[in-house]
Amino acid sequence: MAKLNVVLLEPEIPSNTGNIGRTCLATGTRLHLIEPLGFKLNEKAVHRSGMDYWRDVDVTTYINYEDFLERNPGAKIYMASTKAKRLYTEPDYEEDCFLMFGKESAGIPEEILLENQERAIRIPMAEGIRSLNLANSVAIVLYEALRHHNFEHLQLEGKLTKYEWL
Numbered sequence: 001m002a003k004l005n006v007v008l009l010e011p012e013i014p015s016n017t018g019n020i021g022r023t024c025l026a027t028g029t030r031l032h033l034i035e036p037l038g039f040k041l042n043e044k045a046v047h048r049s050g051m052d053y054w055r056d057v058d059v060t061t062y063i064n065y066e067d068f069l070e071r072n073p074g075a076k077i078y079m080a081s082t083k084a085k086r087l088y089t090e091p092d093y094e095e096d097c098f099l100m101f102g103k104e105s106a107g108i109p110e111e112i113l114l115e116n117q118e119r120a121i122r123i124p125m126a127e128g129i130r131s132l133n134l135a136n137s138v139a140i141v142l143y144e145a146l147r148h149h150n151f152e153h154l155q156l157e158g159k160l161t162k163y164e165w166l
Helices: 014-027 044-056 065-071 110-115 134-148
Strands: 006-008 029-035 059-062 077-080 098-101 121-124
Touching: 006 014, 006 134, 014 029, 014 044, 014 134, 029 065, 029 110, 077 134, 098 134
Parallel strands: 006 029, 006 098, 029 059, 077 098, 077 121
Antiparallel strands: none
């Protein structure tokens, strides 16, 4: 079973991180947070956007990027960036791969991207747009990676309520 990982490098906005945590929980994905964070994990904004799910999110924190690399040796990391040449739909996402996203104001530092050009990916956008919201970007790329594994551990049939759909 594919177990994917989302990595946020120095996230700045607590509501984005809370929302991403909720998405990770809904998809069985691990969340990795690389400090410094622009907020405290116990802030209300993180919990409000993560709703009552936040306490169940599989979160690991790291003191910096080097700590992340040391604790995840050999990790296959796909780095989302508006500067990348490759589309996010092109890779064959491996089991246990890491999908990395940079901080909202600056993205992944250029020196890191230069060392990892072959795994840098981007989401196409209209000309003149700087970037998408971080939580939306994570959802787009994560669900593409999950699709590569046929959503194997996710519920594929809809839930009906007392108002059963026709």
